[in-house]
Amino acid sequence: MRSMSSYLLSVKNLRVSYNNNVEVLKGVSLNVEKGEKVVIIGPSGSGKSTLLKAIDGLVKIKEGEIFFDGVKVTNDNIIKVRSEIGFVFQNYTLFPHFTLLKNVMFPLQEVKKLSREESEKIASEALESVGLLEKAQSYPFEVSGGQRQRAAIARALALNPKLLLLDEPTSALDPEFVGEVLEILEEIARKGITMIVVTHEIDFAEDVATNVVFIDNGEIIEIGPPSEVLVSPRSERLKKFLSRIIRKKLIYQK
Amino acid sequence: MIDLGFLTSIFPYLIQGLVFTLELSVLGFILGFFLGVTLAVLRLSNDKLLSSISSLYIDLIRGTPLLVQILIIYFGLPSLGLYFDPITAGVLAIGLNSAAYQAEIIRSGIKSIPKENIESAQSLGLTDFKIYKFVVLPLAIRNVIPALTNELVTLVKDSSLVSVIGVAELTRRGEYIIAWTFRPFEVYLLVAMIYFVICYFLSKLSSKLEKVLAVPGFFSAKE
Numbered sequence: 480m481r482s483m484s485s486y487l488l489s490v491k492n493l494r495v496s497y498n499n500n501v502e503v504l505k506g507v508s509l510n511v512e513k514g515e516k517v518v519i520i521g522p523s524g525s526g527k528s529t530l531l532k533a534i535d536g537l538v539k540i541k542e543g544e545i546f547f548d549g550v551k552v553t554n555d556n557i558i559k560v561r562s563e564i565g566f567v568f569q570n571y572t573l574f575p576h577f578t579l580l581k582n583v584m585f586p587l588q589e590v591k592k593l594s595r596e597e598s599e600k601i602a603s604e605a606l607e608s609v610g611l612l613e614k615a616q617s618y619p620f621e622v623s624g625g626q627r628q629r630a631a632i633a634r635a636l637a638l639n640p641k642l643l644l645l646d647e648p649t650s651a652l653d654p655e656f657v658g659e660v661l662e663i664l665e666e667i668a669r670k671g672i673t674m675i676v677v678t679h680e681i682d683f684a685e686d687v688a689t690n691v692v693f694i695d696n697g698e699i700i701e702i703g704p705p706s707e708v709l710v711s712p713r714s715e716r717l718k719k720f721l722s723r724i725i726r727k728k729l730i731y732q733k
Numbered sequence: 734m735i736d737l738g739f740l741t742s743i744f745p746y747l748i749q750g751l752v753f754t755l756e757l758s759v760l761g762f763i764l765g766f767f768l769g770v771t772l773a774v775l776r777l778s779n780d781k782l783l784s785s786i787s788s789l790y791i792d793l794i795r796g797t798p799l800l801v802q803i804l805i806i807y808f809g810l811p812s813l814g815l816y817f818d819p820i821t822a823g824v825l826a827i828g829l830n831s832a833a834y835q836a837e838i839i840r841s842g843i844k845s846i847p848k849e850n851i852e853s854a855q856s857l858g859l860t861d862f863k864i865y866k867f868v869v870l871p872l873a874i875r876n877v878i879p880a881l882t883n884e885l886v887t888l889v890k891d892s893s894l895v896s897v898i899g900v901a902e903l904t905r906r907g908e909y910i911i912a913w914t915f916r917p918f919e920v921y922l923l924v925a926m927i928y929f930v931i932c933y934f935l936s937k938l939s940s941k942l943e944k945v946l947a948v949p950g951f952f953s954a955k956e
Binding site for chain 2: 576
């Protein structure tokens with residue numbers, strides 16, 4: 480079933496609830512065009528991560544539809560859809576029992592069905608592009624949190640995804656490693672890949688986002704370019720949220 | 734009181750029994766492992782029917798004595814036309830029994846894997862089978878090597894129950910010698926010693942295995 484739109488991703492009236500009663504997403508709709516960089520902000524527990532997971536079929540949808548690349552996402556095509564969407568989690572994206580190189584090679588071999596040699600070549604290039612070639616033989620828990628996230632990004636990119644989802648990619652990091660990960664993300668954003676990032680890094684949203692989405696309590700409250708949403712928020716909830724984040728940042732910078 | 738010459742003379746006979754003891758426990762463990770992995774995966778599956786079948790099996794096996802299970806397989810099943818020689822019946826009984834315990838051990842190992850590791854595997858577009866094969870089971874089993882070793886050691890000792898269906902394993906041979914010589918204390922002591930050495934050796938082997946398989950920088954085995 481093709482949708483009428485030209486959007487890469489189209490989320491329509493999405494409802495998700497856990498344990499059948501607590502509604503985490505209360506009818507969310509979102510369109511993402513090819514090449515767009517969407518940054519999702521909002522308080523913790525607002526449903527941001529659930530939205531990303533729902534897009535990738537990782538949580539059960541109660542109501543609503545998702546179209547990816549013009550095709551409705553169903554249980555029958557979810558495996559294929561997932562292979563075209565990269566996903567970087569806050570933590571534990573990499574498999575701890577594989578080296579960084581094996582982590583990147585593994586999906587190339589098992590999902591893209593490339594040969595060992597070809598996978599190794601692509602994986603090495605991907606690690607090199609994030610400055611981790613010399614760590615190729617290290618295991619995830621032998622490198623820093625920042626290097627782990629960079630490798631996770633490399634693994635996602637090596638699969639040449641049409642859409643990249645990042646769920647608070649810097650939230651679990653020690654402050655000293657946040658910069659290096661954001662730098663990589665800014666670099667790949669410039670290359671034109673479509674991405675949706677859940678983050679609390681407001682500066683990153685300002686620099687990179689084409690659209691900022693503010694989610695609170697399972698609903699999209701505001702959506703628009705950063706120059707509007709971040710600079711002149713309309714809702715009280717967003718004003719409060721932004722002032723809290725900015726205050727935290729000022730305290731941190733002191 | 735303990736006559737070393739006597740013990741030396743019966744040692745080779747007992748060791749032949751040890752071969753059966755190891756055959757029963759190791760083959761039973763391997764059968765139990767593969768069946769246990771299957772049961773654990775079924776128990777965790779979203780399919781309610783498969784999950785309840787697995788739960789029922791585990792409850793039934795854990796709620797009945799191994800001795801009775803051995804008797805049912807060896808003496809009971811022939812009425813259904815299924816005949817096994819004593820060793821096969823013993824391996825089957827131990828394997829089917831151990832599967833229930835190993836299933837619970839492996840299930841706890843699977844539960845201990847960070848949820849994001851599994852979601853990450855799913856998000857790559859891997860099939861469920863590959864997620865289990867490459868990610869879930871390798872991580873889960875690493876987590877439960879000590880508990881699985883415990884199970885193997887228990888089987889080595891519990892395999893003595895198979896003596897009731899006439900397998901001349903270690904304990905049974907001890908009983909034969911006692912019947913001929915009327916020296917229960919020394920014989921049982923030697924039998925116990927042999928069990929102890931085997932179990933001690935298995936525990937050491939497991940610690941080694943745990944270290945070799947430890948995920949570098951993570952879940953690392955304590956020195």
